[in-house]
Amino acid sequence: MTVSWTPHRFTGGLLALDTANTVVLRGDPERTFDRFDDPAEIARFADAASRFRAAELGDRPLAVSSAVAIAPVVLSIREATDRLFRGAASKGAVATTDLPGFLRACADGLAGSRTEIGAPGRPFGDPLTPIAFEAALAVSALSLLRDDTVARLRICPNCTWLFVDRSRNSSRLWCDMAVCGNRQKASRHYRRRRMAENEVKNA
Numbered sequence: 137m138t139v140s141w142t143p144h145r146f147t148g149g150l151l152a153l154d155t156a157n158t159v160v161l162r163g164d165p166e167r168t169f170d171r172f173d174d175p176a177e178i179a180r181f182a183d184a185a186s187r188f189r190a191a192e193l194g195d196r197p198l199a200v201s202s203a204v205a206i207a208p209v210v211l212s213i214r215e216a217t218d219r220l221f222r223g224a225a226s227k228g229a230v231a232t233t234d235l236p237g238f239l240r241a242c243a244d245g246l247a248g249s250r251t252e253i254g255a256p257g258r259p260f261g262d263p264l265t266p267i268a269f270e271a272a273l274a275v276s277a278l279s280l281l282r283d284d285t286v287a288r289l290r291i292c293p294n295c296t297w298l299f300v301d302r303s304r305n306s307s308r309l310w311c312d313m314a315v316c317g318n319r320q321k322a323s324r325h326y327r328r329r330r331m332a333e334n335e336v337k338n339a
Contacts, residue, residue, distance in 0.1 A: 139171055141184030147312045149300030151189045152277035156218040157297040175203040178210055182269040194259045199266035209244050209270045216241040217277045225289035245274030292316050
């Protein structure tokens with residue numbers, strides 16, 4: 137099934153978290169599903185991410201040589217990132233037991249990449265040339281290890297997506313207020329109305 141990669145699907149705050157969130161409703165065995173079950177979606181996601189994550193990428197476009205070929209590396213980075221930083225969001229600290237697997241996955245994503253990163257204004261290297269999606273994903277994932285980022289990691293209570301809370305007072309609750317926030321508001325309103333109706337019936 138082809139996915140429409142809308143802005144809502146890029147509410148994690150960083151490419152690595154957006155990628156981790158391609159598994160929908162983690163922890164719910166009856167409703168969870170993986171948007172990358174079809175490897176072709178990796179290429180479509182990368183194309184959309186080039187636009188929606190242009191600021192993070194320094195306008196460097198993402199390239200996918202072969203979605204099928206890179207899928208194992210992409211999924212490995214995705215799962216290692218989710219495991220490490222979901223735990224960090226819950227506990228407020230990174231568990232060193234999960235670091236070796238995470239670092240190995242990122243190293244696999246960078247293997248064979250011939251680029252330079254981190255220059256001022258060019259965080260992902262030369263904006264005039266594409267960068268392999270798996271390499272950019274590894275760089276984005278490694279950037280999450282910064283103390284100030286770890287402290288701002290959150291798990292959306294509605295959809296369980298990971299996101300970086302960049303609000304001024306670190307009080308953001310939802311990954312996307314317009315989607316998850318409104319759904320929760322509607323759910324609470326419905327429950328209150330049902331309770332009120334039941335009270336009237338039982339009076």
